[in-house]
Amino acid sequence: MEIGLIRGLGTLVVFIAFIGVVLWAYNSKRKKGFDEAANLPFADEPKSDQREEKDSRSNNE
Template structure:
């Protein structure tokens, strides 16, 4: 097996992985999950808890 064959196999593996990723990203089953993730920055900011600064300042 020479270097050209190895490069060809590597290219084929990367191409198959890329095609699999495309099918996964554009799958209609995942659309609602991706829409939820896209709206996370616009969520309620009041539910974010802030760390207790007293514990960290004593150390």
């Protein structure tokens, strides 16, 4: 086997694996879990109503 053929087959295997990961990530059954994980950094932030109320109190003082 020539080195070019081996590299070509390696590229093909990696490309097929990439397509598999993309399809797995966009699978509708797992989308809800990915959406929840994407919003985790914002979970500790106060809700917008509480933040606006706090800001309006500090402006009145």
